[in-house]
Amino acid sequence: MKLPSIKLGPTPKAWDLVAAAFLVVAAVAAGFNWIEAQKPAPGASLSGGITLAFVLAQAVIASASLMVLGKTAKEGTLWGNLAAVGGMLVGLSGVLLAAALWIAA
Numbered sequence: 001m002k003l004p005s006i007k008l009g010p011t012p013k014a015w016d017l018v019a020a021a022f023l024v025v026a027a028v029a030a031g032f033n034w035i036e037a038q039k040p041a042p043g044a045s046l047s048g049g050i051t052l053a054f055v056l057a058q059a060v061i062a063s064a065s066l067m068v069l070g071k072t073a074k075e076g077t078l079w080g081n082l083a084a085v086g087g088m089l090v091g092l093s094g095v096l097l098a099a100a101l102w103i104a105a
Helices: 014-038 048-075 078-104
Strands: none
Touching: 014 048, 014 078, 048 078
């Protein structure tokens, strides 16, 4: 008796995995930024250096994810494209969050 083969879809390519990694890194950085924003006591301000580092890091993540989108659009699959766009959007939202915290600091 021969078992039927189950196909789960196209296998992810290397750039799809890179795009997924950027999405995870962007989400972790935004979450860490949010946790740092909740730490100070009410009325206390955040350190300007930390918030500047978050703004720059999230901008770099968003830009790198946009560059990965160029590669996944050429060589990847739909999931890689969606992960790259997600990483870019999460990175940009992290930039906006960090910039708002920087202004408030």
